[in-house]
Amino acid sequence: GENVEQHPSTLSVQEGDSAVIKCTYSDSASNYFPWYKQELGKRPQLIIDIRSNVGEKKDQRIAVTLNKTAKHFSLHITETQPEDSAVYFCAAGWSGSARQLTFGSGTQLTVLP
Amino acid sequence: NAGVTQTPKFQVLKTGQSMTLQCAQDMNHNSMYWYRQDPGMGLRLIYYSASEGTTDKGEVPNGYNVSRLNKREFSLRLESAAPSQTSVYFCASSEPPGINNSPLHFGNGTRLTVT
Numbered sequence: 001g002e003n004v005e006q007h008p009s010t011l012s013v014q015e016g017d018s019a020v021i022k023c024t025y026s027d028s029a030s031n032y033f034p035w036y037k038q039e040l041g042k043r044p045q046l047i048i049d050i051r052s053n054v055g056e057k058k059d060q061r062i063a064v065t066l067n068k069t070a071k072h073f074s075l076h077i078t079e080t081q082p083e084d085s086a087v088y089f090c091a092a093g094w095s096g097s098a099r100q101l102t103f104g105s106g107t108q109l110t111v112l113p
Numbered sequence: 114n115a116g117v118t119q120t121p122k123f124q125v126l127k128t129g130q131s132m133t134l135q136c137a138q139d140m141n142h143n144s145m146y147w148y149r150q151d152p153g154m155g156l157r158l159i160y161y162s163a164s165e166g167t168t169d170k171g172e173v174p175n176g177y178n179v180s181r182l183n184k185r186e187f188s189l190r191l192e193s194a195a196p197s198q199t200s201v202y203f204c205a206s207s208e209p210p211g212i213n214n215s216p217l218h219f220g221n222g223t224r225l226t227v228t
Contacts, residue, residue, distance in 0.1 A: 001172070009153065034216060043203065044156065046216035089155055101217070102172075103155040 002027040004092050006104025013080050014112050021107045023090035024072040030092040033066060033073045034101065038087045047088075048075070051095060080111045115139055119204050119220035126194040126227045134189040134223050136204030144207050145187035146171075146217070147179060149200040156203065162187055194227045201225070 003026040013019045025033075034049035050057045050064045050073065057064050061080075066073040073092075077084055087108050091101035117138045126132055138145065147159040158171030162181040176198060178190045187206075191198060202223045208215035 004155075006155070036217075043219040043221050044217075045219070049216065101158075103157070105153055105155040 002030055002092055002102040004090060004102050004104045006090050006107060008107060009105065010108045010110070012110045012112060015080060015082060017080055019075075019077040019080055019084070019109055019111075021075045021088055021090070021109070022072060023074070023092070023104050024070075025092040025102075026071065027092070028068075028071065030094060032093050032095040032101075033064070034091050035062075035064060035075050036089045036091065036103075038089065038106075040086070044089060077109075080109075082111050082113055085109060085111045117204055117206055117218050117220035119202075119223055121223060122221065124223060124225050126191075126225065128195060128227060130194050131190065131192050132194065132225075133191075134202055134204070134225075135186070136188065136220060137186045138204075138206040138218070139185065140206060140218065141184070142206040142208055142215075142218070143184070145181065146205045146207075147177070147187070147189045148203045148205065149173065150203060150222075151200050159189065159202075194225075196227045199225060199227045 006023045031052035036044040037047045038044040048059050048064050050066050061078050063076045087106045089106050090104040093101040120135045143164045146161040148156040150156050157173050160179040162168045165184045168179050180188045204220040205217040207217045
């Protein structure tokens with residue numbers, strides 16, 4: 001099955017700096033890579049996703065890049081703000097498969113004022 | 114439109130007791146899922162139901178059973194709770210990923226403690 005590794009497990013940045021979280025996956029058949037944000041005590045919510053037919057996707061201050069050859073993908077957050085503090089999870093899976101996703105272990109991002 | 118609703122929010126069980134976690138969604142999604150979340154281990158799939166009438170094991174199914182009661186409802190049962198099942202449980206629903214950009218929609222979670 002799929003195995004997803006996520007690094008780092010914790011990340012502290014100064015407000016206004018950029019943050020990068022990296023994930024690797026094992027199954028070359030995976031073609032769907034979402035990122036979820038979970039604030040303390042809340043449910044995970046999708047913030048951005050990418051499919052294997054593109055290498056990069058942006059949505060305002062967040063972007064995701066995908067390197068299919070190396071089987072890794074990354075989340076980039078620019079101009080970080082205190083409200084970006086949360087746990088971020090990457091995931092990998094097959095588009096169209098109801099079995100859904102294998103998640104990484106999560107990154108606790110803390111944005112220091 | 115409530116999305117995904119889970120009950121209860123909190124539960125404490127003694128070892129060997131049983132309980133059922135309830136989940137309902139009002140988004141007309143075909144697929145539903147149960148995950149558990151443990152510190153440092155992300156979200157791990159327990160069981161899923163691709164559509165009404167079908168259920169399949171996920172990554173960590175031992176000690177659990179599920180029932181897809183109808184399209185809206187998907188319950189998770191612990192027949193004989195063990196301390197290792199202390200966790201936060203999330204129900205989720207979706208269309209298959211990548212179809213119409215449908216993400217996983219999670220419920221608010223159930224915090225279960227087994228003593």
